[in-house]
Amino acid sequence: MYSTILVVDDSATSRMIIKKCFQMAGLEDSSFLEAEDGLKAAAMLQDQKVDLILTDLKMPKMDGVTFIKKLRVWPTTKDTPVIVISSMGSDVSEVDLKAHGVICVLKKPLSPESVARALEDG
Amino acid sequence: MDRQSDERWIGALVEAAQKTFADMAFIDVNPTEPPSEPLTFSHVISIEFRTPGTGRILLFLPQEVKKMVAENIYGRDWKSLRSEEIDDCLLELLNVLAGNMVDSLGGGQAGPTISLPELLFSVADLPAESDCDDVHFDAEGLPFKATLCGNQ
Numbered sequence: 001m002y003s004t005i006l007v008v009d010d011s012a013t014s015r016m017i018i019k020k021c022f023q024m025a026g027l028e029d030s031s032f033l034e035a036e037d038g039l040k041a042a043a044m045l046q047d048q049k050v051d052l053i054l055t056d057l058k059m060p061k062m063d064g065v066t067f068i069k070k071l072r073v074w075p076t077t078k079d080t081p082v083i084v085i086s087s088m089g090s091d092v093s094e095v096d097l098k099a100h101g102v103i104c105v106l107k108k109p110l111s112p113e114s115v116a117r118a119l120e121d122g
Numbered sequence: 123m124d125r126q127s128d129e130r131w132i133g134a135l136v137e138a139a140q141k142t143f144a145d146m147a148f149i150d151v152n153p154t155e156p157p158s159e160p161l162t163f164s165h166v167i168s169i170e171f172r173t174p175g176t177g178r179i180l181l182f183l184p185q186e187v188k189k190m191v192a193e194n195i196y197g198r199d200w201k202s203l204r205s206e207e208i209d210d211c212l213l214e215l216l217n218v219l220a221g222n223m224v225d226s227l228g229g230g231q232a233g234p235t236i237s238l239p240e241l242l243f244s245v246a247d248l249p250a251e252s253d254c255d256d257v258h259f260d261a262e263g264l265p266f267k268a269t270l271c272g273n274q
Binding site: 011016017058086107111 | 146195196213214218221
């Protein structure tokens with residue numbers, strides 16, 4: 001379904017939990033790339049194609065919303081599906097995120113069940 | 123802060139702590155009376171929120187509670203965990219806890235805003251805040267404390 005997935009979150013713990021939940025939700029054969037902020041993720045995407053991007057919103061250097069807006073103007077990532085995974089500590093609404101092509105917003109802490117539901121709906 | 127809103131916010135903090143510790147670290151926590159012996163902490167974890175009220179949550183975790191949280195989250199023995207991994211999972215725990223608390227008070231609407239969590243070696247590093255409430259918890263037999271400060 002998604003062969004390469006990029007996980008963008010400033011917390012290594014959170015990246016580990018996200019990866020485990022997606023693997024347990026059926027994506028055990030996907031390969032996962034990791035970046036700790038939008039800036040590093042953007043740099044990785046210059047020479048790496050991914051099929052799905054999972055991003056937090058609240059991150060240092062480049063936050064998730066800025067990162068998503070940048071994705072939408074780059075030819076290689078403008079159509080890449082994005083799922084936001086957040087503790088809801090942002091002043092950006094789900095409606096605004098969906099306007100930028102976010103397919104769904106998942107609230108932390110994730111569970112394999114919530115991920116499976118999102119993948120089914122998405 | 124009036125008594126009614128005080129109780130509402132403390133209730134939200136307790137519920138958020140219970141949910142977050144259970145979901146992330148598989149630990150049952152419950153509010154309890156302050157322990158007879160003072161708790162000892164090596165550092166404090168802090169996070170600020172701006173809406174629906176402004177304030178700060180401080181989490182005071184003794185070593186044994188940190189150990190239980192980190193081992194459960196990582197599924198590894200304490201001795202195999204690097205200090206960066208331990209600090210990171212405690213910061214993420216408070217980040218999610220604050221999100222749960224603020225989100226429940228905001229009724230799920232967009233708007234709740236929290237800062238990045240930070241690790242402090244002393245509460246003396248923080249600006250003085252007059253309106254603070256301590257909530258003591260029992261984590262499967264181990265005590266810890268959360269403090270809610272601000273103009274909720």
